[in-house]
Amino acid sequence: MSRKIIIGSRGSDLALWQAHHVEAQLKELGHEVEIKIIKTQGDVIQHLSFDKMEGKGFFTKELEEKLLDGEIDLAVHSHKDLPTEHPEGLIIAAVSEREDPSDLLLIAKEKVDSGKKLELIDNAVVGTSSARRKSQLLHHRPDIEIKDLRGNVPTRINKLREGQYDAIMLAAAGVERLKLDLSEFHVLKLNPTEFIPAPAQGVLGLQIRQTDEDLAEVLSSLNDASVARRIGVERRILNLFEGGCQMPLGAYCTENNGQLTVKACVADAWDAPIRIEEKRGSEVEALAQETVSALRS
Secondary structure (H helix, E strand, O other): OOOOEEEEEOOOHHHHHHHHHHHHHHHHOOOOEEEEEOOOHHHHOOOOOHHHOOOOOOOOHHHHHHHHHOOOOEEEEEHHHOOOOOOOOEEEEEEOOOOOOOEEEEEEHHHEOOOOHHHEOOOOEEEOOOHHHHHHHHHHOOOOEEEOOOOOHHHHHHHHHOOOOOEEEEEHHHHHHHOOOOOOEEEEEEOOOOOOOOOOOOOEEEEEEOOOHHHHHHHHHHOOHHHHHHHHHHHHHHHHOOOOOOOOEEEEEEEEOOEEEEEEEEEOOOOOOEEEEEEEEOOHHHHHHHHHHHHHO
16 A cells, blocks of 8 residues: 555544554554544543543544544544444454553552552542443442542543542553553552453554555554454443443453453442453353343343
8 A cells, every 4th residue: 555544643642652553563564654633522621520521432533533534544542432333434444452451550658558458548539530440449449439530641640649539540551551650659450350441441443434445454464353352242242231431331351262251340320339240152242142131130
């Protein structure tokens, strides 16, 4: 393919890391690439928590519009931010390898109690705007106070540093990609089978126009088929619940010798009790359907 590939990206440090990661892969294949920064609703509206914002795709809608308009050729998304229904005319042409899918709990060192669940002091103030994280935090520690937390990763960490929170929650993948120094905090990595991540957490989704067959062929060499199969289960569970990235739902799927194992949880609201199920199977659709049926019963 001889034309320049224009990648659309949000302007945050993490989004740009992701765009540059894909840029480097494409340049290695011999392609000319340019990155164009696009502001999204999620970037502009910083005073509301996600559960108070309308609709879905807070970090993806504007990128998708630019794709459809032909302003960009490729949008690099955190796959977990994508609604499960794609706009007509767009496809995910490839998914990346999976970075660590775990959640991290960053705790101010003076707020640690290693004898308690999640190693938090009593009535700790924990920052997150994710309904999924809120529901599971309260499941493990009903005594804690949840306080909304917005901003890019360095901004959130600085709010913890300033003492606005006793602890905050972040995705391990983002911290690892940005190579952040967290030595001033107590860092607790949560087992993804116990504190269940968002569907496709740690995975990049490479979105293009459905008609762009040349670019689809280029991106096919970047696609991780094994990851696509596993997150296919996770994303289908979310889809069957008709949920977006702010539904209090977690799903994490592993594979061993062709056998898929998925652990999933869901709540009717972030402050409602969660239901947890673990299922095994070999077919993506059947496993997702069985898991959702069990969670609904």
